Amino acid sequence: MMARPYLALGRAMRSQSVCRSASIAARPFSILRQIPHRSLAPVSMVTRAPIRFFSSTSVFSKPSGTVDEELFAKLQNEINVETELGEHEQIPENLQEFLDTSQFKLNDKDGMEEVELVRRFGDETVRVIFSIADLNAIDEKLDDPSLYDQEDLPETGELESSTKRGANAEARPAEEDEPEYEEASEPAYPARLNITIEKSTSGALQVEAVAQDGMIIVENVHYHPSVELATAQTAEADWERRGRYVGPPFGNLDEDLQVLLERYLDERGINTALALFVPDYIDYKEQKEYVSWLKNVKSFVQA
Numbered sequence: 001m002m003a004r005p006y007l008a009l010g011r012a013m014r015s016q017s018v019c020r021s022a023s024i025a026a027r028p029f030s031i032l033r034q035i036p037h038r039s040l041a042p043v044s045m046v047t048r049a050p051i052r053f054f055s056s057t058s059v060f061s062k063p064s065g066t067v068d069e070e071l072f073a074k075l076q077n078e079i080n081v082e083t084e085l086g087e088h089e090q091i092p093e094n095l096q097e098f099l100d101t102s103q104f105k106l107n108d109k110d111g112m113e114e115v116e117l118v119r120r121f122g123d124e125t126v127r128v129i130f131s132i133a134d135l136n137a138i139d140e141k142l143d144d145p146s147l148y149d150q151e152d153l154p155e156t157g158e159l160e161s162s163t164k165r166g167a168n169a170e171a172r173p174a175e176e177d178e179p180e181y182e183e184a185s186e187p188a189y190p191a192r193l194n195i196t197i198e199k200s201t202s203g204a205l206q207v208e209a210v211a212q213d214g215m216i217i218v219e220n221v222h223y224h225p226s227v228e229l230a231t232a233q234t235a236e237a238d239w240e241r242r243g244r245y246v247g248p249p250f251g252n253l254d255e256d257l258q259v260l261l262e263r264y265l266d267e268r269g270i271n272t273a274l275a276l277f278v279p280d281y282i283d284y285k286e287q288k289e290y291v292s293w294l295k296n297v298k299s300f301v302q303a
Helices: 005-025 029-034 068-085 093-101 133-141 227-231 235-243 255-267 272-302
Strands: 105-108 114-121 124-131 191-199 203-212 215-224
Touching: 068 272, 093 272, 114 272, 124 133, 124 272, 133 191, 133 272, 191 227, 191 272, 203 227, 203 272, 215 227, 215 255, 215 272, 227 235
Parallel strands: none
Antiparallel strands: 105 114, 114 124, 124 191, 191 203, 203 215
8 A cells, every 4th residue: 555645754754853863962062052943844744733624504613423413403493393383472362362351360481381370269369270291191192092983983994094293194085975974083182270279267179170171070179277288389298188088089979069069160260261271271382382492402402
């Protein structure tokens, strides 16, 4: 194999350096002081730095992993797709109408899963807490065929539809004698509600309920002797709440008692309007938080 030119040049330079050093060392010291300092080789040949090639389109200013730029580009593409929809930029009219007409005040912190609605009713404070985690948890369940009504579906053949967002199915021309069937719609997902009705001198009622299909479905009603016990987010308070008697399931109560408790909640704004608002607001907030998450991850990868 032929030696590379610059390697041969380097060897020659080192050889010259050794010989010249030996020659200088043999001379008297007085002569050495008269020898002017000069470089053994042109500066350009000694100090020239290796050439590095960088892409002019790179967004990274320092060394990075092998997939950083590819991941950055993918994140940017996802952000572009989501922002084109614009669903997270402005609160939908139906949600804003609920906030304007109801007496609930919305407490929604960016980056947090839980959302709180608070209102006053006489000397009571009514709090409704729900979370966008319910929407993320329900996504996997929506793929279960048992959740769909099969009565209107063909007994044979394949259902050419997909419950996945963005999935496309090729249309099949229907024959004249073949009955037409509508696509199965996705079932409305349940949004869990943690409702607390507080009285400063009488403790609190804590209601576990579900908002679904425009209805509030009550599951349990708990009584706590103090507001602090009902609302404290500590391990001690949670342990004490777990040990208290919570009463029978709501469905096991006397029917008249169930009706009166539902009317009691309805007067405090726990009604159909709230049941319609919560799932829609979860959709809106989840989309907004997803776009924010994409941007945060992109900034981290780029940093």
